[in-house]
Amino acid sequence: MEMITPYLSAFSTVIGLTFFVGIVWWAWSPSRKKANQESAELPFDLPDEFSKDKS
Numbered sequence: 001m002e003m004i005t006p007y008l009s010a011f012s013t014v015i016g017l018t019f020f021v022g023i024v025w026w027a028w029s030p031s032r033k034k035a036n037q038e039s040a041e042l043p044f045d046l047p048d049e050f051s052k053d054k055s
Contacts, residue, residue, distance in 0.1 A: 026032070 027036075
């Protein structure tokens with residue numbers, strides 16, 4: 001088992017890096033631009049909590 005441990009460690013590192021790069025690629029892909037823009041605007045679309053016009 002001692003001989004396979006470094007290979008398992010390296011394999012899990014490669015798999016983790018592959019998933020990370022895949023997620024970053026997906027998040028920054030041009031097809032996600034509209035969804036990212038909508039998400040960026042969400043905090044500004046919330047109603048004001050301390051509005052003077054409260055009834």
